[in-house]
Amino acid sequence: MGEAIVITSGKGGVGKTTTTANIGTALALMEKKVCLIDTDIGLRNLDVVMGLENRIIYDIVDVIQERCKLKQALIKDKRFDYLSLLPAAQTSDKTAVTPDGMKKIIKELKQEYDYIIIDCPAGIEQGFQNAIAGADRAIVVTTPEKSSVRDADRIIGLLEKEDIEPPSLVVNRIRNHMMKSGDMLDIDEIVQILSINLIGVVLDDDEVIKASNHGEPIALQSKPKASIAYRNIARRILGETVPLQSLEDESGMFQKVKRFFGMRGN
Amino acid sequence: MHDTKQLITIKGTRDGLTLFIDDTCSFDEAFKELREKLLANQPQKKEPCVPVTIKLGNRFLREEEKDSLSNLIKEENRFTIQSIESEVIAKSEALSLMEDSEVKTINRIVRSGQVLEVTGDLLLIGDVNPGGSVISTGNIYIMGSLHGVAHAGVKGDRSAIIAASYMNPSQLRIAEYISRAPDYESDGVYMECGLIDEEQDKIIIDRLQVLAHRRKSINRFERRINNG
Numbered sequence: 333m334g335e336a337i338v339i340t341s342g343k344g345g346v347g348k349t350t351t352t353a354n355i356g357t358a359l360a361l362m363e364k365k366v367c368l369i370d371t372d373i374g375l376r377n378l379d380v381v382m383g384l385e386n387r388i389i390y391d392i393v394d395v396i397q398e399r400c401k402l403k404q405a406l407i408k409d410k411r412f413d414y415l416s417l418l419p420a421a422q423t424s425d426k427t428a429v430t431p432d433g434m435k436k437i438i439k440e441l442k443q444e445y446d447y448i449i450i451d452c453p454a455g456i457e458q459g460f461q462n463a464i465a466g467a468d469r470a471i472v473v474t475t476p477e478k479s480s481v482r483d484a485d486r487i488i489g490l491l492e493k494e495d496i497e498p499p500s501l502v503v504n505r506i507r508n509h510m511m512k513s514g515d516m517l518d519i520d521e522i523v524q525i526l527s528i529n530l531i532g533v534v535l536d537d538d539e540v541i542k543a544s545n546h547g548e549p550i551a552l553q554s555k556p557k558a559s560i561a562y563r564n565i566a567r568r569i570l571g572e573t574v575p576l577q578s579l580e581d582e583s584g585m586f587q588k589v590k591r592f593f594g595m596r597g598n
Numbered sequence: 599m600h601d602t603k604q605l606i607t608i609k610g611t612r613d614g615l616t617l618f619i620d621d622t623c624s625f626d627e628a629f630k631e632l633r634e635k636l637l638a639n640q641p642q643k644k645e646p647c648v649p650v651t652i653k654l655g656n657r658f659l660r661e662e663e664k665d666s667l668s669n670l671i672k673e674e675n676r677f678t679i680q681s682i683e684s685e686v687i688a689k690s691e692a693l694s695l696m697e698d699s700e701v702k703t704i705n706r707i708v709r710s711g712q713v714l715e716v717t718g719d720l721l722l723i724g725d726v727n728p729g730g731s732v733i734s735t736g737n738i739y740i741m742g743s744l745h746g747v748a749h750a751g752v753k754g755d756r757s758a759i760i761a762a763s764y765m766n767p768s769q770l771r772i773a774e775y776i777s778r779a780p781d782y783e784s785d786g787v788y789m790e791c792g793l794i795d796e797e798q799d800k801i802i803i804d805r806l807q808v809l810a811h812r813r814k815s816i817n818r819f820e821r822r823i824n825n826g
Binding site: 478482483485486488489492525526527 | 725
């Protein structure tokens with residue numbers, strides 16, 4: 333019996349879809365059976381980030397309206413046998429999706445998969461209600477910006493009313509130099525306000541955008557810090573204890589020497 | 599028989615007239631006698647309006663009875679009713695008075711977009727996040743950080759206060775007063791409270807210690823009862 337995790341944020345553009353794609357990929361790398369669901373009807377793009385756009389035949393609305401079987405709509409990933417995607421509809425009527433419909437789909441998928449990762453649309457309307465309907469737990473994504481933290485807080489408030497586990501937090505798009513200079517909220521401040529469990533911190537990296545544009549989630553690469561961050565999140569989801577990634581840029585030898593002598597890096 | 603005893607006693611005081619209505623007779627009897635008394639004492643000429651306080655003793659009046667009584671007295675604009683006082687109150691009224699003065703303890707975080715509203719005093723163990731608000735008819739005590747909006751004395755109690763372990767609100771409201779945070783980014787303050795300063799006619803924020811002499815009796819049940 334699998335576990336359904338919804339990735340949500342309230343605010344748009346904080347990296348829900350990227351986070352969904354990468355956590356899914358990272359879990360697949362650890363040989364878990366994973367199914368990704370895009371619930372952003374009308375504005376689907378999880379398929380694009382995964383590089384599976386041209387393989388779509390049926391979508392989630394087709395499944396709900398019983399034009400096809402669930403198995404037919406699932407797209408098998410081109411890299412992993414045990415990673416699938418249930419794409420959102422682009423044109424169909426978005427009112428077709430209901431919380432009950434979602435619960436039914438997720439219940440069916442749980443038989444087959446270890447993890448079902450649900451990409452939630454921005455906002456707190458019907459789409460949000462649908463996305464969280466069948467979830468067992470939630471991951472809230474925020475960036476170190478006031479508006480994003482405010483929306484995350486609102487979302488956590490709404491999630492607390494639902495019958496799911498307390499949500500975990502991913503702080504995305506961290507720009508270390510801004511955080512240090514105090515121009516961005518720092519992580520402690522965010523965690524203090526939201527007071528939920530921090531499950532991962534991801535640095536803002538040009539490579540993430542590049543990788544998304546190529547349809548190859550960054551978690552597939554071994555080097556970039558953002559990739560390690562996503563894989564760490566996946567390990568924490570599996571229950572491992574992984575220390576938080578250091579946000580310092582440790583590239584220079586000089587930095588390492590400085591650290592060795594117990595001096596603070598800049 | 600009842601002619602031997604006066605049902606209505608009228609006394610003149612500095613603040614106008616005080617009307618004692620005997621509490622052992624029926625309301626109709628008292629009403630009748632009062633009307634006779636008022637008719638018997640028609641004014642000769644125009645007199646200024648006299649304020650009247652009515653003391654009912656151990657009599658409880660229903661709303662209709664109160665209305666007909668005040669209509670009778672206010673007739674012809676000779677008197678204005680200052681107050682109708684009774685030694686007894688309805689159970690429901692007593693319960694609502696008790697609710698007004700109770701401290702409601704709530705343990706949660708009030709997040710953005712959430713509103714926590716209570717009757718009486720609020721003791722919140724937890725934070726009020728930016729965008730969240732807490733509202734009470736009495737005082738608000740927050741054991742945690744206040745970042746959002748707090749509105750104390752929402753039904754007009756100007757003596758209400760707002761106290762927090764960490765005070766960095768976006769707005770403080772007490773009764774009909776509103777004060778907001780400055781436009782520049784500011785750090786909050788620890789262990790402070792907000793209250794209305796009558797002299798400056800605005801909400802001020804001060805150390806908790808000032809409450810000891812500025813609000814001597816924070817919400818004693820007896821005080822509320824005596825003040826009505």
